[in-house]
Amino acid sequence: MISPNLQDNCTPALDGENFFFEMGPIRPPSEGSDHSLLIRTTRNCSWNRCEFCGTYRGEKFSYRPVAEIKKDIEVARTLYEELQAVAARGGVREISSQAVRSLWAGNPRRYGESAGNLTLKWQNLHNVANWLHAGAKTVFLQDADALIMRTPDLLEVITYLRAAFPTVARVTAYARSQSCYRKSLEELSELRQAGLLRLHVGLESGCDAVLKRMKKGVSARKQVEGGQKVVAAGISLCEYLMPGLGGKDFSERHALDSAAVLTAINPAFIRLRSLALRRHSPLLAQSKEGLFTELSEDGVVAEIALLIANLHCHSYLVSDQMSNLLYGVEGQLPQDKEKILQVIDDYLQKPESERLAFRLRQRRRSFLAVYGSLPEPLEEKAELAWDALRRESPEARERVDAAIAALKEGFV
Numbered sequence: 154m155i156s157p158n159l160q161d162n163c164t165p166a167l168d169g170e171n172f173f174f175e176m177g178p179i180r181p182p183s184e185g186s187d188h189s190l191l192i193r194t195t196r197n198c199s200w201n202r203c204e205f206c207g208t209y210r211g212e213k214f215s216y217r218p219v220a221e222i223k224k225d226i227e228v229a230r231t232l233y234e235e236l237q238a239v240a241a242r243g244g245v246r247e248i249s250s251q252a253v254r255s256l257w258a259g260n261p262r263r264y265g266e267s268a269g270n271l272t273l274k275w276q277n278l279h280n281v282a283n284w285l286h287a288g289a290k291t292v293f294l295q296d297a298d299a300l301i302m303r304t305p306d307l308l309e310v311i312t313y314l315r316a317a318f319p320t321v322a323r324v325t326a327y328a329r330s331q332s333c334y335r336k337s338l339e340e341l342s343e344l345r346q347a348g349l350l351r352l353h354v355g356l357e358s359g360c361d362a363v364l365k366r367m368k369k370g371v372s373a374r375k376q377v378e379g380g381q382k383v384v385a386a387g388i389s390l391c392e393y394l395m396p397g398l399g400g401k402d403f404s405e406r407h408a409l410d411s412a413a414v415l416t417a418i419n420p421a422f423i424r425l426r427s428l429a430l431r432r433h434s435p436l437l438a439q440s441k442e443g444l445f446t447e448l449s450e451d452g453v454v455a456e457i458a459l460l461i462a463n464l465h466c467h468s469y470l471v472s473d474q475m476s477n478l479l480y481g482v483e484g485q486l487p488q489d490k491e492k493i494l495q496v497i498d499d500y501l502q503k504p505e506s507e508r509l510a511f512r513l514r515q516r517r518r519s520f521l522a523v524y525g526s527l528p529e530p531l532e533e534k535a536e537l538a539w540d541a542l543r544r545e546s547p548e549a550r551e552r553v554d555a556a557i558a559a560l561k562e563g564f565v
């Protein structure tokens with residue numbers, strides 16, 4: 154139990170039911186594991202029309218008043234100070250799960266049964282504790298496009314945030330290419346000066362036909378202009394590219410045009426996030442109706458090779474998403490290009506039975522990494538596929554594809 158005088162230190166206006174800060178549903182993997190404090194600056198996605206995306210379907214977009222965001226920062230700061238105080242009293246420098254439990258148990262007014270959304274409050278406490286544990290250095294601004302805010306508002310939030318947490322060295326956010334395009338170089342430079350050091354942008358494709366088909370709401374030209382401005386402002390730019398998004402019909406154009414756009418932007422990072430047909434996404438329904446033909450897994454791998462061979466930029470290429478098949482596709486361009494292409498070639502040159510076994514193993518591993526175990530129907534499908542592979546049955550390919558499709562549907 155924490156000491157009574159710490160309870161007395163709770164900020165009265167923020168205590169009880171109101172003591173929480175909003176959290177959105179997602180963050181980039183590089184801001185994951187709670188290494189970043191999450192501050193929600195807008196709710197959901199203002200665009201919400203991309204055919205492959207189901208993240209914010211049915212959710213209404215709204216701006217959050219700056220005063221409300223500041224109140225969230227205050228809550229996070231109170232937790233930050235209280236956790237440090239609990240740890241100091243225990244004579245330890247690190248924030249432990251014991252400190253989290255003590256703070257929770259010692260504040261019935263704030264964490265008791267009638268104190269509102271306890272799930273969110275528990276997530277808040279864990280986010281701040283893990284962030285503190287990692288050094289409290291980075292903050293990620295949620296949700297889908299923090300850059301859509303008025304520049305003076307965003308500057309006010311970032312300035313307030315950095316004053317509240319002097320340890321913060323980097324503020325990062327998701328942004329749409331369209332919002333990057335709309336901001337002037339001066340505005341982006343001011344944001345950079347204030348502490349916005351990295352933007353994560355879902356480029357997805359540099360091919361106009363694919364962008365239009367997927368209702369991305371931006372052209373390749375605007376992606377280039379917006380991206381170049383971000384880079385010129387000195388903000389580290391991470392562009393997400395979606396292999397497979399052109400399906401069978403546009404695979405080659407998708408790869409070549411995307412390579413041209415990324416080369417023109419020259420972002421610090423390019424992250425591959427292969428197409429996965431997400432629940433609640435229109436593209437999943439279209440695929441089931443035969444209106445979109447997915448590229449095979451090997452087709453996606455070959456498409457990535459075509460993309461990389463045509464990239465002429467100085468970016469760090471990362472493949473850290475579960476939807477990607479090959480994790481070894483990573484390195485600094487241009488010097489690592491041949492090494493990365495070799496990883497892909499090594500896979501594509503394997504006999505088909507080995508590629509099938511590799512794919513099945515990888516997809517199973519990804520599923521287990523998220524859920525810990527396989528539900529019985531999926532386990533059965535995977536077993537049937539292994540059995541067909543062992544017997545070198547002519548049905549092996551069909552069985553592996555069916556098992557992988559079921560696994561993917563299970564975790565997207």
Ligand code: SF4
Nearest residue numbers: 198201202203206297
């Ligand atoms: S992909 Fe991004 S911009 Fe498109 S709907 Fe989803 S969150 Fe919004």
